[in-house]
Amino acid sequence: MDVLKKVPVREQEPKERARNFEEVCYGYNEAEATEEAGRCLNCKNAKCIEGCPVAINIPAFIHEVKEGNMEEASRIISEASALPAVCGRVCPQESQCEGRCIRGIKGEPVSIGKLERFVADYAREHGIKPKVNVPKNGKKVAVIGSGPAGLTCAGDLAKMGYEVTVFEALHEPGGVLVYGIPEFRLPKQAVVAKEIENVKALGVRIETNVIIGRSVTVDELKEQYDAIFIGSGAGLPRFMGIPGENLNGVYSANEYLTRSNLMKAFDENYDTPINPGKKVAVVGGGNVAMDAARTALRLGAEVTIVYRRSEEELPARVEEVHHAKEEGIQFMLLTNPTEILADENNQVRGMTCIRMELGEPDESGRRSPVEIPGSEFELSVDTVIMALGTSPNPLISSTTEGLTVNRRGCIVADEEFGQTALKGVFAGGDAVTGAATVILAMGAGKAAAKGIDRYLSEN
Amino acid sequence: MYRIMKAENLVESIYLMEVEAPLIAKSCKPGQFVIAKIDERGERIPLTICDYNREKGLITIVFQVVGASTYRMAGLKAGDAFRDFTGPLGQPSEFTAEPLEELKKKKLLFVAGGVGTAPVYPQVKWLKERGIEADVIVGAKTKDILILEEQMKEVAGNLYVTTDDGSYQRKGMVTEVIKDLIENEGRHYDVCIAIGPMIMMKFVCLLTKGYDLKTIVSLNPIMVDGTGMCGACRVSVGGKTKFACVDGPEFDGHLVDFDGAMKRQQLYKTEEGRAYLKAKEGDTHSGGCELDQKGGDR
Ligand SMILES: Cc1cc2nc3c(=O)[nH]c(=O)nc-3n(C[C@H](O)[C@H](O)[C@H](O)COP(=O)(O)OP(=O)(O)OC[C@H]3O[C@@H](n4cnc5c(N)ncnc54)[C@H](O)[C@@H]3O)c2cc1C
Ligand code: FES
Numbered sequence: 201m202d203v204l205k206k207v208p209v210r211e212q213e214p215k216e217r218a219r220n221f222e223e224v225c226y227g228y229n230e231a232e233a234t235e236e237a238g239r240c241l242n243c244k245n246a247k248c249i250e251g252c253p254v255a256i257n258i259p260a261f262i263h264e265v266k267e268g269n270m271e272e273a274s275r276i277i278s279e280a281s282a283l284p285a286v287c288g289r290v291c292p293q294e295s296q297c298e299g300r301c302i303r304g305i306k307g308e309p310v311s312i313g314k315l316e317r318f319v320a321d322y323a324r325e326h327g328i329k330p331k332v333n334v335p336k337n338g339k340k341v342a343v344i345g346s347g348p349a350g351l352t353c354a355g356d357l358a359k360m361g362y363e364v365t366v367f368e369a370l371h372e373p374g375g376v377l378v379y380g381i382p383e384f385r386l387p388k389q390a391v392v393a394k395e396i397e398n399v400k401a402l403g404v405r406i407e408t409n410v411i412i413g414r415s416v417t418v419d420e421l422k423e424q425y426d427a428i429f430i431g432s433g434a435g436l437p438r439f440m441g442i443p444g445e446n447l448n449g450v451y452s453a454n455e456y457l458t459r460s461n462l463m464k465a466f467d468e469n470y471d472t473p474i475n476p477g478k479k480v481a482v483v484g485g486g487n488v489a490m491d492a493a494r495t496a497l498r499l500g501a502e503v504t505i506v507y508r509r510s511e512e513e514l515p516a517r518v519e520e521v522h523h524a525k526e527e528g529i530q531f532m533l534l535t536n537p538t539e540i541l542a543d544e545n546n547q548v549r550g551m552t553c554i555r556m557e558l559g560e561p562d563e564s565g566r567r568s569p570v571e572i573p574g575s576e577f578e579l580s581v582d583t584v585i586m587a588l589g590t591s592p593n594p595l596i597s598s599t600t601e602g603l604t605v606n607r608r609g610c611i612v613a614d615e616e617f618g619q620t621a622l623k624g625v626f627a628g629g630d631a632v633t634g635a636a637t638v639i640l641a642m643g644a645g646k647a648a649a650k651g652i653d654r655y656l657s658e659n
Numbered sequence: 660m661y662r663i664m665k666a667e668n669l670v671e672s673i674y675l676m677e678v679e680a681p682l683i684a685k686s687c688k689p690g691q692f693v694i695a696k697i698d699e700r701g702e703r704i705p706l707t708i709c710d711y712n713r714e715k716g717l718i719t720i721v722f723q724v725v726g727a728s729t730y731r732m733a734g735l736k737a738g739d740a741f742r743d744f745t746g747p748l749g750q751p752s753e754f755t756a757e758p759l760e761e762l763k764k765k766k767l768l769f770v771a772g773g774v775g776t777a778p779v780y781p782q783v784k785w786l787k788e789r790g791i792e793a794d795v796i797v798g799a800k801t802k803d804i805l806i807l808e809e810q811m812k813e814v815a816g817n818l819y820v821t822t823d824d825g826s827y828q829r830k831g832m833v834t835e836v837i838k839d840l841i842e843n844e845g846r847h848y849d850v851c852i853a854i855g856p857m858i859m860m861k862f863v864c865l866l867t868k869g870y871d872l873k874t875i876v877s878l879n880p881i882m883v884d885g886t887g888m889c890g891a892c893r894v895s896v897g898g899k900t901k902f903a904c905v906d907g908p909e910f911d912g913h914l915v916d917f918d919g920a921m922k923r924q925q926l927y928k929t930e931e932g933r934a935y936l937k938a939k940e941g942d943t944h945s946g947g948c949e950l951d952q953k954g955g956d957r
Contacts, residue, residue: 369884446900546923
């Protein structure tokens with residue numbers, strides 16, 4: 201064994217998986233996990249913990265894995281995280297825990313994400329559940345949205361004895377975990393549904409089909425609950441504003457993914473249709489773009505990702521980009537669409553693009569792309585999927601007086617406790633930061649649970 | 660689960676249902692819609708609210724069978740239930756937010772076509788409950804498929820019914836009635852609200868533009884979530900892209916790009932679905948009907 205390298209993880213063959221929706225990565229088995237755990241240096245001053253937005257005691261749980269105490273490992277993780285099977289699969293570990301790992305200075309970091317996933321899967325398969333038995337304190341909290349932020353906040357509050365009800369607009373709980381991230385990356389029944397069951401097992405009630413701001417307003421909730429947490433995400437898709445964007449065959453990634461994931465259009469037995477397209481261009485370079493591209497591929501399309509910067513700036517997780525390439529997704533980098541072209545039936549027949557080059561760094565520190573004059577060319581496609589990012593839905597902010605939002609439509613809330621401008625109302629996750637990550641949303645949900653507890657203990 | 664308390668076949672392929680949904684019944688206003696999902700496998704079908712009973716917690720919906728999902732819905736009976744039923748979605752009709760004193764000074768004209776009669780009804784009723792009587796034109800292809808005539812009579816000021824084939828009351832399109840009222844009978848209206856097949860709304864708007872009569876239409880594009888998350892429902896209004904489910908469904912008809920909207924509606928219609936539609940009423944107004952054909956394009 202080469203101690204400088206991660207124990208390799210087994211995956212479905214790229215050729216094979218490009219045609220199905222089963223999970224790409226099989227994860228470690230017990231022997232592999234134990235071996236990988238042996239690579240951990242068990243640092244005293246563990247940098248990896250600092251890199252984790254919810255501060256999981258990483259060396260401690262890895263130590264238990266090495267010793268074969270999976271139940272204890274699971275207990276340590278669940279002290280900090282309510283959704284470990286999810287995070288082990290979708291966190292950008294390379295820029296968080298694994299990015300700080302001392303092993304990574306010379307060689308590859310410890311595969312913390314895969315170990316977390318192993319422990320969570322082991323716990324689920326062996327019926328190990330977080331034990332809680334706290335007396336109820338009689339105080340009621342309403343949580344809006346059942347994504348990672350809402351579920352985490354709800355779970356933590358329930359553990360403190362609060363009576364928590366989660367309100368979800370859609371017909372299934374889970375937020376982006378059910379409607380956005382595809383089955384082949386995050387199995388819905390086997391993983392997401394089970395994690396949600398665990399949250400419910402803490403005594404949390406989830407009411408689906410309730411749209412806050414329409415079915416009930418925040419003000420009405422305030423009459424019935426002692427505090428409110430808003431974790432409504434950033435679901436509003438952005439479009440480019442170029443000609444032809446309303447043609448048939450142009451989708452937001454949210455629509456394409458929702459049809460496939462939430463409505464299960466990829467499965468013949470479900471009623472919702474999807475028109476997958478034969479030649480698909482996905483515009484954007486984030487996780488959402490990779491997911492849309494790999495979904496289209498699995499539905500039988502030939503797929504090209506069109507991104508205006510270079511490979512180095514791709515915001516997607518490294519693993520997703522790697523998987524996408526293995527599966528045969530084409531990358532057209534330093535390219536930006538300028539117009540979508542129609543055939544006589546108002547259906548997409550192509551897309552005009554322009555070549556870009558990198559100029560000066562912008563405020564995000566990334567070098568901003570500039571058009572190369574005269575470099576326009578036509579790309580022949582029948583479907584265009586726009587994965588340009590999303591912003592928070594104004595449904596709640598526009599119906600709640602006194603709640604402040606910034607110029608990007610994000611709810612203003614303090615970072616430490618999630619306190620908004622309204623007394624007793626807290627917020628966190630994508631609704632506050634704009635589209636970010638699962639783990640940051642969970643971190644915000646945790647912070648708000650502390651904030652709510654502090655607020656209700658004082659009052 | 661959301662129990663169906665009443666299910667009635669109104670005429671031919673048009674059905675009425677009362678569904679138990681207290682939260683929606685408590686807060687809904689005319690102009691808004693719901694999304695219904697029959698079971699685990701069903702689509703999310705948007706349907707305009709046709710009536711509501713706040714005390715009993717009931718929502719009335721009216722829909723026409725135009726494809727697989729609405730066909731499946733028509734098979735449900737009293738005592739059955741929807742797995743999911745959510746709302747109210749969209750913005751309430753503009754006039755519900757106007758100060759009553761202002762509204763009372765206005766003359767409103769409603770134009771309903773086909774199944775569009777259903778969403779017009781709660782608006783006229785809302786006004787009647789506040790002492791305002793509006794004129795209502797109801798158009799149908801033929802006598803046999805006219806719906807809600809009695810109910811409408813009770814709440815409308817003047818009710819004008821017209822059939823394309825002249826089989827009942829007036830003969831001709833709704834646009835001819837509008838013309839007749841304004842040009843021959845010297846009526847004056849401040850606002851026109853037209854709900855029906857896209858093509859009807861388009862022609863009503865072309866006509867009312869000539870009279871400089873403000874016209875509101877209710878659009879029913881393809882939808883998925885109905886909460887602003889997917890953009891499937893986008894329509895071009897005054898050159899700007901709007902999401903019908905959150906910005907609408909009602910818009911200033913003189914600004915709507917009807918041709919673009921009609922083309923987008925065709926998106927999921929299969930050959931089979933189109934044939935079915937042609938044989939039946941043509942276009943329709945009950946939201947989900949546009950997205951429930953499936954098969955040919957997969
Ligand atoms: C396709 C895709 C792939 C992604 N991949 C990754 C990844 O690999 N790794 C990663 O870390 N992150 C990823 N992300 C980002 C991550 O999913 C989000 O940052 C995270 O889910 C945000 O959590 P949240 O709880 O704030 O919001 P959400 O998950 O968006 O949940 C919000 C919930 O609130 C509900 N809601 C909204 N408004 C209302 C209302 N008015 N009333 C009631 N309910 C309401 C919504 O329906 C939704 O269920 C991805 C996102 C997408 C879209
Ligand atoms: S239906 Fe999805 S945004 Fe309107």
